[in-house]
Amino acid sequence: MIEVSEVRKAFNQGRHNEYWALKGISLTIEAKKVTALCGPSGSGKTTLLTIIGCLARPTSGRVRLKERDISGLPERFLTDIRRSTFGFVFQQFNLIKGLSALDNVMLPAYPLGGDWRALRARAESLLDSLGLAHRREARVEWLSGGEQQRVAIARALVNDPEVLIADEPTANLDTALSKEFLAILEALAEQGRTVLLTSHDPLVVEAAVIDSVIDMRDGQIVGIR
């Protein structure tokens, strides 16, 4: 589904602090599978996610989404693709404070201008399915870490994207909550959702739900399991 070939990414290119975060990455991510990027902190996992998820462009190399080269597209198109294809769960969750859980979930759909009632119903059922029915109207800053993550997952799914991208999903969770996350992941895999996540948490990397693990180090792939 997604093909990355020879992708390199430099930060501060041409300046004295030029830094190559990705040094030639080639990989394939299959549809309806759960793929994990694994590696120590600083190995370039997040950077690779931003490029695959159309949040950033590679310095060189190509990214193909369903046979279509998306690495050179202007921002407008990237936003379009991002909106329709990817849902993000950020490491810090990045919910908007002061708004209710429900409002946060509905947010990505606002610019699409769909029917508001239908959107609300969809957001409610997503929250319900993640066990947050009773927290719909609560402001997100009042929620616990696990609840916040589930709101973030619901938000990532509201536009029904093909690919769910999650950066270090268990980094802020204890073991019990991490296991709950894996349960959610299993449900998503069952529904046939493509999932791409990063982690250096053995609990995640060794979980049965992960179909393939890509090991990274210093901006390069060092192994695929």
Add this chain to the structure above:
Amino acid sequence: MKTWIEKQKALIDFTLASLARRKIKNLGLLLVYTLIVFLLASVMLFTHALRKEAGKVLENSPEVIVQRLVAGRHDLIPPGYLEKIGRIRGVQKKEGRLWGYYYDGVLKANYTFMVPQPDALMAVESGKIAVGATMARMRGLVPGNTISFRSYSGKLFSFEVSSVLPNKSELVSADLVLLSEADFRAFFELPPGYYNDIVLSVANPLEVRNIATKLSTLLPDSRPILREEVLRTYESIFNWREGIVLVLLSGAILAFAIFAWEKASGLSAEEKREIGILKAIGWETGDVIKMKFWEGALVSLAAFLLGYIAAYLHVFRFSSWLFEPVLKGWAVLYPRFELTPEVDGFQVATLFLFTVFPYAVATIVPIWRAAITDPDAVMRG
């Protein structure tokens, strides 16, 4: 089209929720903003209405007033002048006027004593007076009451109030006392034949200047005052007063501009983060800007409407009490103004342009800068 509407609805919806989150900041902003619009609109509405009012008053005043000058000062017209003017072509009517000022120790105010013109509707019989509405209010006079004035020579005169003048144009009639010619001459000890000035009615406005020239040769010690010049003087007085108020206000306006600019343009770290999040979850730069535009537009429109309505009520219902000391004040008895409501579309547009527009720009510029940054920043806490 339907999607577009749904989209704007959703954006406004979110904007409102977003505004509510920063209640204190936005309410404070709204308040200060409303106040500024209120002050500016009050000045504009007030001076505009005042100008119209003065215009209306002068419409009925004579085209030419002839005064006599002695040593450069206004003096009485001695007997014989009316006859000397004789027949100047174009003059329809000529009349001597009698008026004077009287200081009332009770109210510590000056009244204008005046003899109505023979053809005026308000004729006053001997022993009676008609008084202005403000004065009647202040002295508690109703028709039928008797009031006494001590003349400058020390004699006491009593008059019966026959009527209170309608306060249609209270601006000029507030301190007015109308009395008969005989009473006037007795009260001020003015011998027969003397007048304060002479008024001339001229039918053709083009002839006014000609007549003025003829008057100057005929009566070298006289000074003709033309209505058109008075109008111009009024106009410049109003402009001047309006200017003073605006200058006084400009400090406040400047402070507001800085305040608004800072509030609007200084994006907090939290807001920047939010913009990043919105972009990362699929909002386009344009969507973010639109949302922020609605935010600015809602605040400034609300402020504009509230401020303007408040100013309207202030000027036309509450007699502009904030401005009385600055903008009026040529009579000690402040008239209780009921200015005719008068809204000038051009003024509204100007005010709108100078308040709503800069604010909208001030909100959008920084958003635009923040919104075009790369969305990948949110990935890193």
